[in-house]
Amino acid sequence: MDDVEDFALSARGLIAELPGNVLSDSDGSVVFDAAALDYIDDDAPAPDSVNPSLWRQSQQIRRGGLFQVTDRVYQVRNNDIANLTIIEGEDGLIAIDCMAGVESARQGMAMIREHVSDKPIAAVIYTHTHIDHYGGVKGVVDPDDVASGKVPIIAPGHQFDKYAIGENVVAGNAMARRASYAFGSHLPLDPLGHITCGIGVVSTKGPVVSYISPTDLITETGARREIAGIEFEFLYAPDTEAPEEMHIWIPELKALTCAENANHTLHNIQTLRGARTRDARNFARYLDETLERWGDEAEVHYGPHTWPVWGNRELVGFIESQRDAYKYIHDQSLRLANKGYTPLEAAEALELPDELRLAWQNRGYHGTLHHDVRAVFTKELGMWDGDPVSLHPHPPVEAARRYVDLIGAPAILAEGRRAIEEGDHRWAVEILHKLVFADPSDTEARELQADAYEQMGYQAEGPQWRGIFLTAAKELREGPLPPPFTTASEDSILGMPIDILFDFVAVQIDGDKAADADIRVNLTFSDSDARWTMWVARGVLNAREHHADDARATISGPKAALTGALLRPGAASQLADSGAITIDGDASELDKLAAVLDTADPSFPIVTP
Template sequence: MYGNLLPKDPEGNVGGGLGLTTAAGTITLFEPTKIIDKTGEKLTVDGIDVVFQMAPGTEAPAEMLFYFPQFKAICLAEDANHTLHNILTLRGAKVRSAQKWSSTLDQTIDLWGGDATVSFGSRHWPQWGNGRVVEHLEKQRDLYKYINDQTLRMANQGLTMNEIAEQFVLPDSLAKEFYNRGYYGDLKHNVRATYQLYLGFWDGNPADFNPLPPVEEAKRYVEMVGADKMIATAKAAYAKGDYRWAATVANKVVFAQPKNQAARNIEADALEQLGYQAESGPARNFYLSGAQELRGGVKKMATPNTSSPDIIRGMTTDMFLDFLAIHLNGPRVGDKSYVYNLKFPDIKAQYVLTVKNGVMNYSKDKQLDKADGTVTLNRSTLDDIALGKLKLGNLTDSGDVTIDGDKAKFKDMLGNFDKFDFWFTIAEP
């Protein structure tokens, strides 16, 4: 999304859309000393009055905006920017609500639009003067409302997700405002995301209800048409400037025959041109990253560290166990059963951890007499696992864990947790 593997030059990464790049440095977490839970709540910090507006479900699940009455200034957080934002971030997350986004900005206008003389966001430059502050808020509000309402209007006319995205056009009053352009969020992608939020990813066509997986589908296309003919078709489309079709056709060959360099090259050429034409920074980065991968594979670098000791320590034990459960290879343990008591002396907590039916469950404040064993470790040991200081599979070999019961079975259970490769492919199987 941010083009980490692309060279920083005019033919590579020129920015992330919201700014030139993501922030570097130490990522940390400060535990709040005061929880704000309602709109209109006021707080004075070092003599500065702050009034809060709750904005859950907009740019973030726990978003909020701020007003500084002494300065007649609104902090817009990330709900009003100098670009269209993402309703569904390209890196993957839950779909956001364009309707909630719009209604939040409408409330902002009602709350402070009559007095504010400056507004500023977390990413971009400010608006000066009440007229410009309100106009910016109104047109950003209407941008998201238009995406929400018109997507649903067209869906109710029977159009599918991709049909709506292809036909969707903003009115000039919104589209020709600099701060409504898709430098970050992509309009078509946001329309598809809004459709997905309300109606799901399936378009209602029975032929699409249970599609073949991409590799199997690609092999059948290649068998039917022939790889050489498909590559020739992709090259002809590229020569005409039809880069979308060139990429689509060539990608079928790549998925059927990953080592077919001719198919990889023509798809890379098409993706490159799509990247150069993209207005959205993240979209450009995805296109160009795909092209780079097809030409030279994935060049693995140091994995970005998004978890600092402060963040790990800030996770509850329940959160950590939920995170661990995602790593369990369910098919591999579908016919196995493990039951262990867990004790964390340093936080005075205890759990029962169960693996059965391919699922890891846990119960807090419980212990079982007939468990396979009892595992005693400090919560700080779990922190070390998350930080990479201690390997999960080596727990039984370390001096940080005490096991009363079936040690071999516990070690066998730990061997069924997968590791995730950060540098997975995006343009090939």
């Protein structure tokens, strides 16, 4: 805690502080309040309700503004969860990542225009497929300029749209609900509640999330692009922090970013919000390849979160430390797996070596060592932990009732109270969970478990663990609250590749209702001339890329209108009446589809059945 170098680095290069609130385009409400985190004061010691390490990280995270990183490289930081990085070229600006929301990105661009340059946007680069790196794109660039070919959008991978949209939307209802826990969306902004999210700040109200598909894909390491007189070189790093990700080297400026594969925090191998499990070995592999290619020359590393690293020795040490942390987690988790440890046993046993553990950038402000170790098991060995007792367990409610019948509710309450009094909060929430799930109307048990979760939240170094525990306490006391935003934004849905659109509809089919269904429809997407056929049978929706002779109806129209007809088939007749789509054949096929679609409550309970 005596090491305060990061405080100077996180303030380095400040040109202008954030000008004030970020306002919603739709209703003028506050999306982000620049003063909302003023209680995290630079000179204040950590309150008793906040882990001192998390408090230290948050003191730096809350520092927002426009910063100069190096010659012609600028960042707007901490009016959003992610940074906006701008490279000034000879006759244009290159944006690297676009924040999560349009409003914050627009504020960032206004600061660039006021203090740096009014040159036009020459290109946008997405480093990877996560929503907080592309969601603000329409606050950075005019979609018409992209559509006309004037401004390219450069991104990694062969299937960027598929992973960007598929990961965030197809399971979006569950992901948004879990994210509202992990990022503390329902917690008050005070020392008893939200203390940043460890890598940036979250909006106080859901932002507008936009999307524009890439026009130029980077699919191999060594690819180069010259933009506005500046050369960019790319290292393709798939299956790392995102399914599609890349590192970027600017030789002329000796400036490097490893995207989210190198951060001022240990990252997630498995996110708590829910996403595909990542490959810790690949984190290490691509970080080492980056050092091999550019480590001798690089002088600054700028990330899409937090603050930069300056100086070749410091930069190389930073990346080496992150590389070895991920490699250690991968290798040692599998070493213990091969010795017979289960994921939880390995997570309890493993600790990073001191040289890695005591480096601030390897602390668990986003991922944590504990759940990263368990994620390696999931990635390499699957969901079963290897113990037969966990192969076919009773579901939570049934198991809880049996425990309560065996032990008795008064004894469980007494044990929970004793555990809390002795500071054994992990045991308290575990034993009280049985009582809450057996009888969710037991107010005393809920309040007691909430007390235990609250203490676990105050002690957590990881802000997502803090958010989950404190939100659990809040939900036990107040009931479920809806997430403040949805990943299935209009732009995200309309940006879906057609095959992913059918996947999105398919996960909304109620299998029981559709078990005897027989629905067959052709679709013509008039704006792309794509032809598809879709059918529902045996509880499953399938689709193929052509028309079928046995379809009973053919629906034609632009993709946006057909998307509406598929997601709300009960309103298809209104779309047809308005001329947005045409329906040839038996229009009742869409009524049959409407009858087998399910709906999902965005505020489903988590800490109760």
